[in-house]
Amino acid sequence: MKLPIYMDNHATTPCDPRVVEAMLPYLTEQFGNAASRNHPFGWAAEEAVELAREQVAKLIGATPKEIVFTSGATESDNVALKGVIEFYGHKGKHIVTSPIEHKAIVDTARWLERQGCEVTWLPVGTDGLIDPAEVSKAIRPDTVVVSVMHGNNEIGTVNDIGAIGAICKKHGVLFHTDAVQTAGKVPIDVEAMGVDLLSLSAHKMYGPKGIGALYVRRKKPRVRVAPMVHGGGHERGMRSGTLPVHQIVGFGKAAELATAEMESESARTLALRERLRAKIEAAVPETLLNGSLAHRLPGNLNISFSFVEGESLLMALRDVAVSSGSACTSASLEPSYVLRAIGLDDENAHSSIRFGIGRFNTEEEVDYVADLVIKAVAKLRTLSPLWEMHQEGIDLKSIEWAAH
Amino acid sequence: MAYSDKVIDHYENPRNVGSLDKSDANVGTGLVGAPACGDVMRLQIRVTDDGVIEDARFKTYGCGSAIASSSLVTEWVKGRTVDEALTIKNNDIAQHLALPPVKIHCSVLAEDAIRAAIEDYKRKKGLG
Ligand SMILES: Cc1ncc(COP(=O)(O)O)c(C=O)c1O
């Protein structure tokens, strides 16, 4: 076993070696510009891009022409909201979304609010799920687009996108979902799920960074988005810029591997996740699982270790890459907005650790991490005045703390 | 963020962890911070009749820098008089531990803890 162990696969994933192998020729011999229509270098590049487009489309049950390559999911999310509002804004300026979306949606929606749009922020259950009935209630005659993520990047909860898609169809409202965390882990079918726009990012599915896609439905209905990046009219006018062929090839290969291996891989990561959870929960009292267990990404475990602050725990896990919702780990010194939105109190948000198990994690690594966590929590609790007070039966809520 | 060697040392081998008897008239207890803010420090001192801090104990819920700051001040206050201990400033702590700017508040909390413990001691002794 090699240290450090990477168990932060929601943040990013390493490129699969098969992806790298597929990409390499497109950095050297096959370096052509896919837009060069008059020589073999361009033709080879274009062919490679079109194959990748098919591979990505297949992963989500789309057709190749519905895939627009972008620089990543941040751009896809931006285009999905801003591009749709720019195109359909004359029909209305109301957006429905949730407070647990990735910042790429939350901050874009906030920006649109400042530009005169109205945003309804859906309530989120304490289990971290969006109730489709709430979407139904939030839709108004002037609603243009609903954006609800498929899988959450912190707590791993997986929303019932099919149910939300059906509601949007019924009301004639466009439906966007950020499927960055679910792509390649949970089956996605844009037809069956009634999705009109969908964001993907290659680096969360063992592809390279800096490349993503926006799925834009072509039929029933034909969805239009105004471009955010203007120029040579690439990607059917929706996203100008010379295509990064090697990145796209890598993304395509990653999608092909995901399509072929999703079932077995998700079963394996789920088993590892459950092994980690069982070991920790058996040995550590006073833990909280954040987010629904039943509707959850296979590799995600988000746990609060009460009375222990998350960053100090990360410090003990020095050989392990995981992340925490603690304010102390963030530049803003605010605890995770996702954990807050599901109603977790600040102290347990500070105490949360997110484990993200992926393709390359092993059982040996899981056992090592579990042991380390168990020891570290025990040690930090001997240092924790809150743990001592809790042991003495003092209700921490009864104390008047001087907030600072 | 990379931690300084001193922070790591105090985090891995915290000095003077534990509790002193709160009801002892010579013991002062300072409890500062708030769980909701992610940091709570409890510093206790035992003071001899001639005003010298002879023992100190801490427990801290907080980041590594907060743990290190409180561990460090237990070492620093021991052997000092109460008035000398009051001259310890958060800057000294931050400098000694090479804390980055976002972690300065952890050292502020440690300074607050010293004050709170001494105030508690003085109150008990009717010196306040
Ligand atoms: C749910 C979700 N959406 C969007 C993004 C942004 O993706 P990218 O890094 O490709 O811009 C991320 C990754 O941080 C994510 O987890």
Ligand code: FES
């Ligand atoms: S206790 Fe939060 S940054 Fe130190």
